[in-house]
Every structure is written in structure tokens, then in C-alpha cells.
Amino acid sequence: MSFTHKIDEWMKEAEARPESAVMIVKLVAKRLRELTERNEELLTENIALQNGTRVEEYQKRIAHLEYQLDLLKRRFSADESLLAELPTTSLETSTLSLLIYNTYGKIFRIEINSDLQALGRIVDETLQNSEQPRLLAIPSNEEILLLFTSGRVSTCAVSNISTVEIGNDWTWDKAAIPDEPRAGEFLACVMPISRLPLSEFFLQVSRRGCVKKTMTSMAQSVLGNHYLGKGALQKSDQPFDVILCQKKDLFGFVTLEGKLLGLDVNELSYSAEDRIKLTASDYVIASLVPQADESMLFVTQTGKVIHREQASLDLSKSPLAKGQTLIPPTRLEQGVRFVGAASVRDEDRIVILDSKGNLRVHSAGSITGVGSIEAEGLILSIGVIQAEAWKDSNL
């Protein structure tokens, strides 16, 4: 049926019932508006195709995908031919490494290849530059990204960091320095980057609670230029942590004086923004991206453990929120402070570094059950060994 014939039929309707003419005109006008909008979209798309903008966009996307593929190849130490055979070849099993690093860029790597509870001891100064060492458990075949306080970044394969013997005493002069901090800068944090191709954003948090989101599609430029940025607004502020996350994730950070702030990653700005009002003596000591099946664990310097479900993380929309208070004011007056926090499952393990330099492994389930951690001295840092990584390392 031709369109002219259809119009004739609409006219007949209008002749039979004149009041229907208004209705027909309204419906046709609505359709015309929809089609005009659609036409504009198509014209815009056509222009983008003709002037090459769309081509450039696709070229960028291809370049990004090629870079992600390259990262994956490096992660699996595979070449093209091996990748093609991936479904039929089993991946090389890796050992699990624990990195203990300080602000001077010194890193101890121990390969956890036994079920030992006591992993060893740092017999040197544990506090360097008034900062406690931080811990990161990571498979040995992965790569790490080092973020310095100047905003500089560099990458390094975990396997390239020399190991120290498990169960021994270590001194910092035996530690590896994969990338020595330059004049005036310190190592802010170390992050695994194997999940970079699967993540949408880098999320940075500064010591004073400034948060910045960067798309991972920029990763090639970030790593190529060795610069991610400080992610802080104030001159005196410094980057504290960087993590990889997805749009749908929730992000939280915890401060020394017991404030917890939750944020919806999707709603975060791409520019650095102060997100919390902190007292002069307070600063961020941990950040986390709790998943639905994980709970949050907060540890004080005396070994007291506070355990919260992921659902209890209140999301803040205000640009300068106060955060949830986890340490009551009376305890705060008594000097109780947080030293670490992490999102964990019951099967995970927690590594504790105390002020005597001892590194010990505990089960997350038992810690949350008892509500405290026993240590020889004050607790300085905590790290998480995920159950899957523990299993994969053939322990």
C-alpha cells in the first residue's frame, strides 16, 4: 500500500469524524518530531564519518584494544602463537609473592611457598620517613605500577624484583629498588595492573581525601608518559593510593581517626575533588573497593578489629562529607587509631606487620570471629592474601 493511499485513508477518517482530524495531526506531528530528531542524529553521524572523526575514534579504540592485548600477553608471558592456542594450553602456575615496601621505594619480595604463619622479620627501622611500610600480595607473574608522590608512574614485573628468604631476618639495605624515587619524591603506593584491560577507571585518593578518576582508555598515554598525576588539590597534599575499578563499583576510604567515606564510582568526577572534611591531624590510611560478597575489616594499632558488611557503606553525595564515624570519641581521646582496612572474604588471609618488624599470617575468618589480632607490638600495616591467590599458588 502506497503512502499516498494511506494519507487518503486518514483523510477519509477526518471526513467521517471531523473531530479525529486533530488526533491524526497530533500523531503525525509527534512522529515528525521523532523523525526529525532521528534525522539529526544520522546527519551528525554522517558528518563524523565524512570528516574522519569517527575513523579516528575507531582507530583510538583499536589502539587501546591492541595495548590491552599487549598487556595480557605480557601477563601470561605469551606470544601470538601461544595466545592462539590459549584455550587448549594450561597456564603456567605462578607462586604468590608478598611485597613489603616503604616510601623510599625499597621493596622486599618474599615468595610464599609454604603454609608458614610467621613469614619473617624486619630487623631494621620499621618506620621510614615517619611512614609504616605497606604490604601487597600478588602472583609472581604479574606486573606492578609504582606511583610516586610527584604523580610519576612506572611499571615493573614482579618477577624482576629480587626475593628475600622466607622466615629470615631482613634489613632494608637488602631490599630491591626497582625504580628509585627522584629528588623530592617518595613512593606513594604499588598497584597490580594485570586487571587493567578489564577495568574502566584508575581511582586515586590523596592523603587528605581528594579523589580523582581517570579512564583506563588513557592507560597507554599514562604509561607512555610515565605520569598519572598527583590527584590532589592542595600543594601540601600527596597521593596515597591508586586502584583499578569499574563504573558500578563502590569505593571507600578510611582515615587514621576512624572516618569511613563511601562513594559511587560512577558519580565521581574526572577532576580531582576534595571529598571529606578532615581535622588537621587526620589523613587517609586505607582505600578499598568492597564487592557484594565481601565485608570490610578495620584494624586499630592495638589489634582491635571492626568488621562491617559491604551494605553498611553509606554513599556520600556531598562534596565535603564528614564520613561515617567508626571510632567513638572516647576511644579517640584514649589514642585509638586505625592503621589499616581491607575488604575481605572469610576464606582470605591477612598479613600483619607489627612494630617489632614481625610479619605473620592470620585467617580473616578467625580475626573477624575473635574481633582482635594478637601481635608482639603495635600493628603497623595489614595486607590481604585473597583465597583464590592462596589456592592458585599451590599452597
Place this chain on the structure above:
Amino acid sequence: MSVKVGIDFGTSNSGVAVYDGQRVQLLPVDPKNVLPEVIKTVLYITKDYRASIGQEAVENYYRDNVNRQRRYVKQWAGEIDVRGADMFYVRDIYVYVDELKPGRLLQYLKTALRKDGYAGTQIFERYYTVGDLAKTYLSLLKQRAEDVLGESIKAVTLGRPVKFSESPEQDHKAQEILRQAASEAGFKEVDFELEPVAAALDYEQSITKPQNVVIFDFGGGTLDIAVMRLGDPRTRQVYASGGVDIAGSDFDRAIIEKRMLSHFGLGRVKHQPEIIDMIHAIPDWMALPELGTPINKNILDKAIHAGTSPIQMKALQGLIYNDLAFTFYNRVEAGKIALSNESATIISLEDKDIALWELYTRHQLETDIQHYLIDVEKVLLDTIAKSGLDVIEIDAVVKTGGSSNIPLFTEMLVSIFGKEKVKQSSSFTSVVAGLAIKSQADKLI
């Protein structure tokens, strides 16, 4: 304690009601529906043979099927003997089966009861007879009604059209299949009442003096007419009844045939009989889901690649392979219903690969179904003649059923009987209300 209910097992919609001698209670058996007292006569059966009905069935179907993945596997279906002049051999027959198909949605169950030659259907590994389908639906409906009432239901008065079929044998067979299905669904006593008579019993509640009444029950599957004396149970009498297989589903089919097929390539595709066959199968709700074979997909892919009406072929592919048939039929039906109140409406379907938009006017609808008007008028006048009454002796004409709201038929009734005599009863609930009254009639008289 157990009760007896009335069930209207309709072509498009069903309902359950109870009567306590004073008041009819329509049971809200489908809380998810806009009208909870009305439940769609649709049945969804999943791959693990879990069944659901009404709006729940529709939701399950949409959740599991629309834009889902398909994977065809070749399965042995049987063998055929091939005999020639001096040879004989046996040949294996294979069919392509979509092994990811999560379930099947079945509608127009009541039409299947009276469809000659339709004995049942294969649902995954099991064969369901027409009776099995009706039993499955009725048992779930019974369960819902029992949940609402909080007590068990032992007996039912089921509605039935005046004629399931023109053939008396087929008519009797359809009723017996329905009786057996109801028994197997758990009803210990099953009796029947003609649907227009049931609607008359409901109307009788509203009159104070005896009247000669024509019940014009025009639903989704059939038109049923009864000429009755109402107003006093002692003198209540059915003078005549009649019916014809014309109703809502026929009008939907007419709209699709006349207005929709051009969106899927009719008139544009000239020399590809396989594609033309596919287009002509669109109005057939039983045939359309069966078109989703890998061979047909290949044919459509080739046509798109060759530039043969690619937009229409993509739309046809989307309709078949994205499981949009049910949505499409619903949109057409909704357009038809809208024209009962409006003079123009839009029938549209926007999805992956489909951008269907049709401005449809009441004038167009009336043109498309005009030929049915003659048949309907003839059956009506024949039934009145059979009753021995003259048109002027009719005191009231009571319309019920969704299709009775179509202005073309209302105008016909008004032109025959006069405006003041044409009354509208509740389109979807008057039959079930009357069935509930009938179910208690033995006790009340």
C-alpha cells in the same frame, strides 16, 4: 470446607468467581495484571516443565526469550520409507532444534480445543495434547483461586461457547476434552453453561421486571448470541442461541494481513517464494514461532546481503529471531482496542532491527473488518428469528466481551434495536459472574 466456583475459560482472558446467594465475588487471581480479576489465557512452559499462567507467564516469557541467543543442533526425528518401482530404501529425517530455547508460550488454548486437526504440540521432549494444555492451565488457575479463597475448590461451572464448532461431533468432542481437563485439574464435579446465558444471569441481577433480552457476547474467539426471557427465575427461558467463529483474533489477523505485512516486505519481495511464504505466515500465531530455523535465517541473510528490501528483511529477521511475535500481536491487539475509544492510534514496534510505525484510524479498521459485519448481522437476525420474537419485542440487548466494544458493531446493534435498548455490561467479567451464579443455582432454587 470446599466450594464451587464459576470459571470463564476465555480465548484471550479468563476469570474465576464465587457466589454466596447475595453477591458475586470476582477473585483477584492475577495480582500482576492491571485488572487482577482478569487473567490472560496464556501458558508458559519452561524447558524443565515448570508452567506459569497469566501475567507471570508473560513476564517469564519476556525475561527468558526476547533477544536471547540461539543454537541449532541437528536431531534425528525419525525415518521414512521410500518406495520406487523396483527399489525400497529407508531414509533418516533430521530436524534443526534450538537447544537454547528456554520455554514455550502458548495462547488461544480455547481455539485449539475446537480446531479440527490440531491434536496437540511437542514441548521439548514431551507431547502435550490439547487436553493436557487445558489441564495445566486450569490446575494452576484452580490453585490461585484456592490461595485467594483459603479453601479447596471441589466443583466448577465452566463457560462454553454456543458452538465450539459447526460440526456437532467436533463440538461434543471439544466439550468432553475440556471436561476431562477440568477433572484432571482436580475438579470433582464439572458442569457447563453457555457463555451468553451466563452473561444473562449476571444481567438479571440488575433488572426488576421480566424482559426479553438478547445477549451479544463478542469475545476473543467466538461470537455467542442468546435470546432469553429474564427477570424471574421461575419463567427464565432460553428462546434461542447461536454463534459464529468470528471474534477478536480474526480482527487482529485482518489488521496484520492488510496493514502490517508491507513492513516485512510484502509487495517488495517478488521472486523469492521462501521469503513470501515467511511473510504470509506472520498473521498465524502458531506458524510464526516455527519459522525460526537456520535455513530461513540463511535465506534472509542472503536477501539482506543482496540488497533485497534490506530494511524489511531485517525487520522480518528481528520479528522471527528475536522472539518478538508475542509483542507484535499484543501491539496490534492494543491498537484495535484503542480504536474502540479513539478515532486514530499508533501501532508501533521498536526493537533491534525493527522500527515499525503505523497510524491506524477507525475508518481503516472498519474497512478492514467490514466483511465480518455482514456475517455477524446475519447470525444475530437468524438467532432472533429462531426465537420466534420480533425485533420490536426485544426489551434489551446486552453487550459483553472485548470485541463488543468495537463501535462498528455497536452502531449495527443501535441501528437494529435503537440506542436506548443497547446496554453495556462489564466486558471481561459478566460471563464469569454469571457462571458463579449458575454454579449455585441448584442450591438456590
